[in-house]
Amino acid sequence: MLDGARKILLDEYYGNREIVAVSPHYAAYADEKYRHSLQVLGAGNFIIRHEPWFAGRGEEFVDLAKTAVLLHDIARFDEIRERFLGAKGPFDHSVAGGEKLRKIPLYSDVRITLPIKHHGHLIGDFYKDEEYCAIADPVLKEEVEKILFLIRDADKIANFNLMMYDQKMLVPLFVPYPEEVSDKRRRISAGVLEDFWRHQPVDRRKIRTRADEMLGYVSWIYDLNYGSSAAFCLRLNLVDMMFDVLQRFHDDSGLNGKMRRETGDFVRERFGFSPLPQS
Structure with missing residues (x-):
């Protein structure tokens, strides 16, 4: 299954990519999304090897889980093509990816399609999904959930890694240019801070400044599901580096330090260790 x-x-x-090759922007976007898919699989492999829940799972299940991870962004390429051809408006690559694979019998397993459908959504949307709620088998239901967690964690790790170790991708792929934000002040908005202190991912509707954008990505740490995911971030020093980058977009170093310590406390309490210096 994974080879296919x-x-x-x-x-x-x-x-x-052949269709968008005349556009340096869209060609590079397609290249990055292909690399990203492989990087997410790499992070997923790490989680599977180190996370207790996956220990002892059969080879067939692990192959299926890795397949879901690898194909999580499969509809991104359709989106890139459509954007290149002039399409406007929203394009939900998560839903589109789930539907795309649902039409291929070998990949139509609900443990693939449902996690992909919701990997880019708020977690509450997944738990309210009618198809998920209708699953009667508790084992199957748990497997769907665990694969979703796997995709979401691996996706975040890959994006953290890209932002920190390939700085040329940070702007404008993740943080927009100054002229592209509604509030150009070097500050973090109150609504964004409110989400952060509540230990929840920042609601993107509250984002106004470049610092808001960056803190939104930092807040993904609150949405990690597996201890091995946090350990992977520790190994690469990703969260600490992200606070260093965040400081480039706002002027309150005291606030930056306080948020750094808050995140360290959260990770230590939830996963049993701290990826951040506590001084």
Whole structure:
């Protein structure tokens, strides 16, 4: 199954990249999304190897879980093509990816399609999904949930890594140019801070400044599900580095330090260790 998924990914990448090749922007976007898919699989492999829940799972299940991870962004290539051709408005690549794979019998397993459908959504949307709620088998229901957690964590780790270790991708892929934000002040908005102190991912509707954007990504740490995911971030020093980058977009160093300590306390209390210096 995983080998076939690699072929599907390559076919989607090459087929759509050929269409957008005349645009340096969209061609580079397609290249990055292909690399991202492989990086997310790498992070997913780490989680599977180190997370107790996956220990002892059969080879067939692990292969299926890795397949879901690899194909999580499969509809991004359709989106890139459509944007290049002039499409406007929203494009939910999560829903589109789930529907795309639902049409391929080998990949239509609900443990693949449902996690992909909701990997980019608020977690509450997943728990309210009618198809998920209708699953009667508790084992199957748990497997769907655990694979969703796997995708979401691996996706975040890969994006953290990209932002911190490939700084040329930070702006404007993650943080917009100054002229592109509604509030150009070097500050963090009150509504964004409110979400952060509540230990929840920042509601993107509250984002006004470049610092808001960056703190939104930092707040993803609150949405990690597995201790091994936090350990992976520790190994790469990702969260601490993100607070250093955040400081570039606002002028309150005292607040930055307080948020750094808050995140360290949260990770220590939830996962049993701290990825941040506590001084």
